[in-house]
Amino acid sequence: xxxxxxxxxxFLPILVALxxxxxxxxxxxxxxxxxxxxxxxxxxxxxxxxxxxxxALSIQGVISAVGVLIIxxxxxxxxxxxxxxxxxxxIQYGMQTVSKDMRIQxxxxxxxFGAFIEGAAGFGTPAAxxxxxxxxxxxxxxxxxxxxxxxxxxxxxxxxxGTPIIVGFGASLKGTVxxxxxxxxxxxxxxxxxxxxxxxxxxxxxxxxxAFILPIFTLGFxxxxxxxxxxxxxxxxxxxxxxxxxxxxxxxxMFLAWVVGPEIPSLVGALIGLGIIVTGAQKGFCxxxxxxxxxxQSKWEKDxxxxxxxxxxxxxxxxxxxxxAWLPYIIIGFILVVTRIDALGLKGWLNANAVLSFNDILGFxxxxxxxxxxxxxxxxxxxxxxxxxxxxxxxxxxxxxLHKMPTxxxxxxxxxxxxxxxxxxxxLCASVALVKIFQGSGxxxxxxxxxAAGTAKFMPSMPLTMATAIASVLGPVWPMFASYVGGLxxxxxxxxxxxxxxxxxxxxxxxxxxxxxxxxIVAAQAAGGAMGNMICIHNIVAVCTVVGLLNREGxxxxxxxxxxxxYGIVVGIIAFLLIGMNVGMQF
Numbered sequence: 001x002x003x004x005x006x007x008x009x010x011f012l013p014i015l016v017a018l019x020x021x022x023x024x025x026x027x028x029x030x031x032x033x034x035x036x037x038x039x040x041x042x043x044x045x046x047x048x049x050x051x052x053x054x055x056a057l058s059i060q061g062v063i064s065a066v067g068v069l070i071i072x073x074x075x076x077x078x079x080x081x082x083x084x085x086x087x088x089x090x091i092q093y094g095m096q097t098v099s100k101d102m103r104i105q106x107x108x109x110x111x112x113f114g115a116f117i118e119g120a121a122g123f124g125t126p127a128a129x130x131x132x133x134x135x136x137x138x139x140x141x142x143x144x145x146x147x148x149x150x151x152x153x154x155x156x157x158x159x160x161x162g163t164p165i166i167v168g169f170g171a172s173l174k175g176t177v178x179x180x181x182x183x184x185x186x187x188x189x190x191x192x193x194x195x196x197x198x199x200x201x202x203x204x205x206x207x208x209x210x211a212f213i214l215p216i217f218t219l220g221f222x223x224x225x226x227x228x229x230x231x232x233x234x235x236x237x238x239x240x241x242x243x244x245x246x247x248x249x250x251x252x253x254m255f256l257a258w259v260v261g262p263e264i265p266s267l268v269g270a271l272i273g274l275g276i277i278v279t280g281a282q283k284g285f286c287x288x289x290x291x292x293x294x295x296x297q298s299k300w301e302k303d304x305x306x307x308x309x310x311x312x313x314x315x316x317x318x319x320x321x322x323x324x325a326w327l328p329y330i331i332i333g334f335i336l337v338v339t340r341i342d343a344l345g346l347k348g349w350l351n352a353n354a355v356l357s358f359n360d361i362l363g364f365x366x367x368x369x370x371x372x373x374x375x376x377x378x379x380x381x382x383x384x385x386x387x388x389x390x391x392x393x394x395x396x397x398x399x400x401x402l403h404k405m406p407t408x409x410x411x412x413x414x415x416x417x418x419x420x421x422x423x424x425x426x427x428l429c430a431s432v433a434l435v436k437i438f439q440g441s442g443x444x445x446x447x448x449x450x451x452a453a454g455t456a457k458f459m460p461s462m463p464l465t466m467a468t469a470i471a472s473v474l475g476p477v478w479p480m481f482a483s484y485v486g487g488l489x490x491x492x493x494x495x496x497x498x499x500x501x502x503x504x505x506x507x508x509x510x511x512x513x514x515x516x517x518x519x520x521i522v523a524a525q526a527a528g529g530a531m532g533n534m535i536c537i538h539n540i541v542a543v544c545t546v547v548g549l550l551n552r553e554g555x556x557x558x559x560x561x562x563x564x565x566x567y568g569i570v571v572g573i574i575a576f577l578l579i580g581m582n583v584g585m586q587f
Contacts, residue, residue: 003465003468003469007470010463010465010466011466012039013035014035017031018557026554027427028423028537028551028553029423031553032426032537032541033430042462043437047459049441049446050446056364057433057439060378061435063379065429065433067382068494069428070381073393074393075125075128075132076546078332078392079132079546081400082136082325082328083136084405084412085409086403087320089136089317090320090324090325098281099291100291101291102292103219103223103234103241103292104238107219108274108278110218111245112245112249113274114148114151114152114155116270116271117129118266119160119267128545130151132546134147134148138293138297140226141547141548142549142555143225146556148543149539149540149543149556151215153534153567154531155266156266156529157527158257158262162196165262165500165526166263168497168499169196169526170196172500172501172504172505180587186587188585195519197257198584199522200262200265202519202523202583203526204253204254206524206570206571207530208254212242215242216242219236221559221563240288248276249270250269252273263341271333306552324402328396328398331391332392354383355380355383356383360377367445367448369451375448420545423551424544427541431537437462438461439461439493441459444459461502463489468506475514476514478510479516479575482510482528483524484568486528486530489528490533491535496532496533504522517584517587524572528568534564535557540553
């Protein structure tokens with residue numbers, strides 16, 4: 001079977017998911033199990049993987065999905081707990097005192113608060129946390145979901161304290177880069193940390209322009225499709241505040257990436273920016289003179305809303321001080337920071353305790369193939385390190401005490417959260433199981449003996465097959481499209497980190513074969529994995545769950561695709577320019 005045919009077979013599960021959700025408007029709860037079944041069939045029939053191996057990979061996917069579901073449950077629990085405690089209405093009241101303009105609220109919460117949470121926690125947490133907060137302020141659920149997914153892009157490369165670069169490329173490129181270091185091939189490249197830092201520097205040059213373009217574009221996009229006047233200009237009118245916010249974020253973001261490294265640019269950059277723009281908004285700095293809102297809810301289109309309503313009182317009332325209402329989020333941010341920095345010690349302790357390990361699932365342990373350990377199907381759940389447990393569930397319990405909640409209301413918050421998890425559980429388990437089959441498809445346990453004897457070779461994995469087919473067609477214009485491979489990886493896996501694991505070495509080899517700068521192409525991969533968070537299925541499912549839009553994933557995907565496309569064009573142009581200018585280390 002030719003490479004093109006193999007690539008089409010590999011792409012088929014993704015195509016099925018897109019057609020079912022976007023064209024047929026089928027919910028992810030039904031569409032993703034069908035896509036998983038198509039993927040499993042392709043793995044068995046075309047890749048010739050043993051059925052029990054595909055089953056093991058699927059079980060591994062379910063285990064991984066549980067970790068994501070814990071995060072979603074925690075984010076939704078915080079929302080419902082604050083709703084029942086009166087904290088949400090107090091936050092609404094306070095946000096209106098900062099600015100009643102919903103464009104300004106979108107930038108403060110969706111752009112800057114989301115970037116802070118991404119820098120600290122990552123893995124889909126920002127959209128799941130910020131979207132309900134926007135919903136509580138009166139945003140249509142569909143608009144809140146779309147807005148937060150779009151903004152969950154430029155901070156992602158440095159999310160979860162640098163995980164996509166350090167862990168993602170560490171898994172795919174560490175050995176290759178260390179070989180260059182050992183032979184002194186590249187001047188100035190003396191450690192793997194320098195490589196990580198250099199990739200981070202280049203990524204800021206690719207993300208930087210979009211950090212300015214995206215807030216303006218997104219506000220125009222939101223007012224065009226959800227505003228009372230259906231006008232792009234209503235959103236563009238807030239361009240001054242968008243530029244103010246972008247400068248407040250990008251300056252510390254770039255400084256930290258170039259001076260410190262990839263761990264904290266998004267985290268600290270957003271924290272600094274948040275303080276600046278909230279103060280600016282309170283003083284009216286760069287705020288439009290007119291106040292824009294989504295208008296009367298009775299005039300909203302039916303498909304903008306879901307099954308979570310924040311009707312509240314017509315006149316919002318504070319039920320506590322603003323400090324007490326925001327305190328849960330302050331505690332969440334503080335805990336995320338202190339538990340994600342190695343030097344503080346808590347990260348190691350949380351990772352080492354309360355760990356559920358699932359080793360050699362269905363008997364598939366690591367085997368030695370030509371000096372490499374391959375084929376292990378194992379996973380673990382680090383229950384204390386998952387953001388859904390600490391801080392989300394922990395803080396939800398603290399809120400009961402801090403906000404003096406009646407027991408019956410606390411029970412309602414937990415019960416309502418559990419009920420809303422059903423559809424998300426099915427969708428995520430199926431989609432992550434599909435991802436694991438994709439990742440494991442490059443190894444066939446039935447062929448180990450033949451490979452050892454030199455009589456057979458493993459087929460390339462499904463993602464690598466797709467990427468290779470794309471590269472064979474695009475060739476010389478690869479810099480324009482490298483980021484879209486990263487985006488494809490994030491779409492498939494739901495993670496910038498895993499996308500870098502999957503395609504890091506492929507991008508490195510592509511750059512070498514085309515005589516292009518490897519660091520620049522790898523940086524484009526990292527930027528693409530970040531922008532892919534806009535369209536990745538499990539992020540969309542997660543945010544749909546917390547804003548009550550289950551089975552509406554296709555509607556969201558149709559809208560986030562366009563900013564994703566724009567983002568890739570801008571990154572591609574910058575990659576071309578950087579290559580033409582011979583920027584950075586040349587290897």
